[in-house]
Amino acid sequence: MYYDPFVLPFTIGLTALLLFLIIKYIRWIRTFRKSERRKIRKGIFSLKTLRSIGEIFSECLLHRKIYRTNPFLGYMHTCFGLGWFLLIVAGKTESMVYHTSAVNPPYFAIFFRFFHPAKETFPYSNTFAFITDLLLLFILSGLFLALAKRLWSRIVGMRKTTKHRPLDLLILTTLWLIFPLRFLAESFTSGLRGGGSFLTNNAGEFFARFLPLEQLTYPAWWAYSGVLGLFFILLPFSRYMHIPTEIVYIFLKNWGIKQGTKFNAFSEIQMYACSRCGICIDSCQLNSSLGMDTQPVYFLKKIRHQKEYGHLIENCLLCGRCEASCPVGLTHNALRLAKRPDLSRITKNTYSYAKNAAAPAKMAYFAGCMGQLTPAVTRSMEQLFKQAGVSYTFIDKEGGVCCGRPMLLAGNREEAAVMAEKNRAILKASGAEVLVTSCPICLKMFREEYGLQIRIVHHTEYIDELIREGKLKTVPSEQRTVFHNPCELGRGSGIYQAPENILKSISRKIDTAFDGKKSLCCGGSLANTSIDGKQRNRIAGDAAKAYAAYKPDVLVTACPLCKKTFATASDIPVKDIAEVVAERCRP
Amino acid sequence: MPTLWGYSISAARSIDYDKNDPLFRRWLAIASPSSQLCIGCGGCTAACSAGNLTEFNIRRLQMLVKRGESRETAEQLHKCMLCGKCLLVCPRGVDTRQMILSMKRFLREHDQ
Numbered sequence: 063m064y065y066d067p068f069v070l071p072f073t074i075g076l077t078a079l080l081l082f083l084i085i086k087y088i089r090w091i092r093t094f095r096k097s098e099r100r101k102i103r104k105g106i107f108s109l110k111t112l113r114s115i116g117e118i119f120s121e122c123l124l125h126r127k128i129y130r131t132n133p134f135l136g137y138m139h140t141c142f143g144l145g146w147f148l149l150i151v152a153g154k155t156e157s158m159v160y161h162t163s164a165v166n167p168p169y170f171a172i173f174f175r176f177f178h179p180a181k182e183t184f185p186y187s188n189t190f191a192f193i194t195d196l197l198l199l200f201i202l203s204g205l206f207l208a209l210a211k212r213l214w215s216r217i218v219g220m221r222k223t224t225k226h227r228p229l230d231l232l233i234l235t236t237l238w239l240i241f242p243l244r245f246l247a248e249s250f251t252s253g254l255r256g257g258g259s260f261l262t263n264n265a266g267e268f269f270a271r272f273l274p275l276e277q278l279t280y281p282a283w284w285a286y287s288g289v290l291g292l293f294f295i296l297l298p299f300s301r302y303m304h305i306p307t308e309i310v311y312i313f314l315k316n317w318g319i320k321q322g323t324k325f326n327a328f329s330e331i332q333m334y335a336c337s338r339c340g341i342c343i344d345s346c347q348l349n350s351s352l353g354m355d356t357q358p359v360y361f362l363k364k365i366r367h368q369k370e371y372g373h374l375i376e377n378c379l380l381c382g383r384c385e386a387s388c389p390v391g392l393t394h395n396a397l398r399l400a401k402r403p404d405l406s407r408i409t410k411n412t413y414s415y416a417k418n419a420a421a422p423a424k425m426a427y428f429a430g431c432m433g434q435l436t437p438a439v440t441r442s443m444e445q446l447f448k449q450a451g452v453s454y455t456f457i458d459k460e461g462g463v464c465c466g467r468p469m470l471l472a473g474n475r476e477e478a479a480v481m482a483e484k485n486r487a488i489l490k491a492s493g494a495e496v497l498v499t500s501c502p503i504c505l506k507m508f509r510e511e512y513g514l515q516i517r518i519v520h521h522t523e524y525i526d527e528l529i530r531e532g533k534l535k536t537v538p539s540e541q542r543t544v545f546h547n548p549c550e551l552g553r554g555s556g557i558y559q560a561p562e563n564i565l566k567s568i569s570r571k572i573d574t575a576f577d578g579k580k581s582l583c584c585g586g587s588l589a590n591t592s593i594d595g596k597q598r599n600r601i602a603g604d605a606a607k608a609y610a611a612y613k614p615d616v617l618v619t620a621c622p623l624c625k626k627t628f629a630t631a632s633d634i635p636v637k638d639i640a641e642v643v644a645e646r647c648r649p
Numbered sequence: 650m651p652t653l654w655g656y657s658i659s660a661a662r663s664i665d666y667d668k669n670d671p672l673f674r675r676w677l678a679i680a681s682p683s684s685q686l687c688i689g690c691g692g693c694t695a696a697c698s699a700g701n702l703t704e705f706n707i708r709r710l711q712m713l714v715k716r717g718e719s720r721e722t723a724e725q726l727h728k729c730m731l732c733g734k735c736l737l738v739c740p741r742g743v744d745t746r747q748m749i750l751s752m753k754r755f756l757r758e759h760d761q
């Protein structure tokens with residue numbers, strides 16, 4: 063029987079942690095709705111579980127997504143995630159080979175070098191010693207990077223890092239001590255009685271020259287076990303709760319659980335899965351342009367630790383840049399929206415003034431409120447429809463009911479639903495089979511909240527189709543264009559290819575660092591009711607400047623709100639993609 | 650006095666700061682500071698999606714608040730769709746959406 067009292071702190075810590083986690087997760091999942099629990103039951107024995115395991119390997123261990131932010135930052139996380147995991151696997155395998163049995167207590171593998179008399183060899187003992195030493199070196203190199211990151215975060219590509227609570231800094235120190243202490247304990251043991259491989263063996267011989275290893279070895283094992291135990295005990299109260307919770311989140315997400323409109327147990331799981339890595343800070347323009355600490359990392363941190371967070375709920379553009387950069391893949395927009403209270407007051411008079419008539423046609427065009435404010439866009443669209451010879455009905459030509467998304471973004475879902483009902487009636491009256499919108503905000507609303515059975519496209523997609531089908535004849539030009547992909551069009555609705563195709567066919571489109579998912583927010587977002595006009599202008603000005611660095615002749619966008627916001631902030635002319643196409647169309 | 654100087658006062662447009670209930674007005678000035686920048690140009694009302702279809706007038710809302718007529722304000726507020734067009738046309742940078750949301754919050758807190 064292999065046992066020594068020094069394994070107790072580790073064993074007690076691990077047992078307490080596992081018990082706590084099991085109770086916590088079961089209590090969360092029990093509050094899920096019936097339909098969601100059915101999804102879990104159906105999902106467990108399906109390919110979704112295998113896919114989750116794959117995702118857990120690539121995200122929780124490899125940390126693949128972090129490499130997109132910075133290779134060094136990615137490597138640092140791989141060292142901790144994959145390195146620690148492999149060290150456990152290698153240690154366990156080694157102990158099983160030695161013990162020739164699958165069942166041995168967890169501490170036996172962790173403290174193997176203590177229990178194993180070094181002189182005694184067993185199959186592949188040298189290989190195992192080499193592998194575990196290599197892995198330890200791998201983790202220590204990551205630790206070195208982590209230390210460098212604390213001193214100078216730019217070294218791993220981060221302009222700003224998270225401000226942590228004192229308790230989190232304490233547990234961070236505990237975590238950092240684990241591997242150096244393991245290194246010392248194993249080296250001392252090796253220096254005393256041999257064993258180990260290139261790292262611990264050489265270090266042991268080195269230490270033996272000037273340290274009284276007889277007295278130091280045993281306390282070193284106690285210290286190693288002690289910090290492990292302390293880390294496990296502190297984990298549930300610190301940000302490191304993200305380690306087990308991210309795994310649970312990945313399973314639930316793949317089994318089909320979604321963040322609803324309420325802040326519920328699944329939201330809490332997301333909140334605990336946030337690692338506070340702080341990658342969202344650099345991606346947020348409220349920080350880069352205005353220096354505000356309103357990013358998901360601080361928002362979730364405040365909610366979790368019961369600090370006042372009311373002022374952060376509204377202070378978010380819901381542009382989705384944090385979501386696109388989040389290595390854990392949390393749904394930050396939905397989380398923020400779930401905290402916005404629904405203050406709707408519905409009476410029978412609410413929006414009763416809205417008409418519900420429209421001329422019938424196969425295709426309906428909806429300019430939206432913002433579209434109404436940019437007549438150049440609606441004029442261009444009407445010109446293009448005529449040139450392509452499509453019959454259409456302009457359902458809000460004389461002004462109509464708002465799509466409801468701005469109301470929904472303010473939290474008032476019920477009032478938004480009344481508006482949706484009005485527009486559904488108008489669409490039904492028109493008998494249209496396709497709906498074309500000029501505003502991506504409307505597009506997202508029509509697609510996600512209306513439950514319509516017809517095809518809903520944004521005008522970029524529609525124009526792209528018309529050009530490819532040969533219904534619109536365009537003349538290419540030498541104009542240099544940069545495309546600003548609106549938040550609700552790109553990240554919001556996943557439309558990236560259509561504007562790319564159009565601009566490449568009619569102009570010299572310049573690729574920028576802000577293409578695709580990395581596009582900037584113009585600052586005009588209706589989702590933020592906290593910042594004022596001047597602050598919006600500063601965001602717009604910074605974004606316009608970033609695009610202007612590529613020296614385009616025209617800054618092209620595909621959202622009337624973005625166009626309006628940039629109009630006063632950009633020195634370069636701003637046009638909607640519909641206008642640019644209309645200019646390049648042969649009559 | 651005013652008649653002496655050849656002016657007349659339209660009761661429908663007057664704000665009597667001595668007699669009106671100042672609660673709503675003072676509350677809004679704190680909750681939505683930019684609302685105080687309004688010069689009453691009416692740009693918001695001209696652009697308004699709701700105003701296009703009904704008698705909804707943001708400029709008038711401001712006056713109702715200053716007169717302390719919270720009941721009438723509540724009835725009018727029902728019509729706003731919060732689309733944000735007014736925000737884009739305001740020459741003074743009044744955060745109109747935030748102003749309207751603040752009004753709604755006041756009315757909710759005061760049971761109207």
